[in-house]
Amino acid sequence: MTTLKSKLQDDLNAAIKGRDELRSSTLRMTLAAITTQEVAGKEKRELSDDEVQAVIVKEAKKRREAAEAFDKGGRAESAAREKAEGEVLAEYLPQQLSDAELEQIVAQAVEEAKAAGAEGGKAMGQVMKIVKPKVGDRAEGGRVAATVKRLLLG
Numbered sequence: 108m109t110t111l112k113s114k115l116q117d118d119l120n121a122a123i124k125g126r127d128e129l130r131s132s133t134l135r136m137t138l139a140a141i142t143t144q145e146v147a148g149k150e151k152r153e154l155s156d157d158e159v160q161a162v163i164v165k166e167a168k169k170r171r172e173a174a175e176a177f178d179k180g181g182r183a184e185s186a187a188r189e190k191a192e193g194e195v196l197a198e199y200l201p202q203q204l205s206d207a208e209l210e211q212i213v214a215q216a217v218e219e220a221k222a223a224g225a226e227g228g229k230a231m232g233q234v235m236k237i238v239k240p241k242v243g244d245r246a247e248g249g250r251v252a253a254t255v256k257r258l259l260l261g
Contacts, residue, residue, distance in 0.1 A: 111156045111160060112154065112156075114199075115134055115138055115141075115159075115199065116138065118130070118134055119131060122134060129188075129192065129195065130195055133192045133195040133196065134195070136166070137162070137163060137166050137196065140162050140165070140166055141154060141159055144158065160199070160200065160201075160244060161244070163196055163199050163200060164244050166196055167193050167196040167197060168247065170190070170193035170196065171189075171193055173185075173189040174186045174187075174189035174193065202245065203245055204245045209246050209250070209251065209254055210254055212238060212242060213258050214258055216237035216238045216241070217230075217255070220233040220234045230259055231252075231255055231256065231259060234259060235251070235252065238255065239251070
């Protein structure tokens, strides 16, 4: 078992013993999503820590989107629950980049792309190719794309 997956399992056991319903249900859902990924495809396999982290990122994004949808629908209690679940998952993710850090990385990438001859809207793909490896899972793709658009076309 990978170290991140075993940490999730250990934390789930602790949450169950501590009768922390929110934490235990969130970790159960996350471990179920990891297991689903492991058995997807032709044969069962063990996910690496990076793959486990990708599943957690996906689950956290689902919680954020659900919270927004519940907020728009006027279901504040459900939105609060989704946000709380997202906060539990955030503990297992790398520290997110601040807006200033993200903007600095994107600004450097824009300069690199322009130096390579990229111009206008077509340069967005080139800039994203430069930014994505530098950012990794420390910023959501939509947030990165919005920053690139603003600095490139703004």
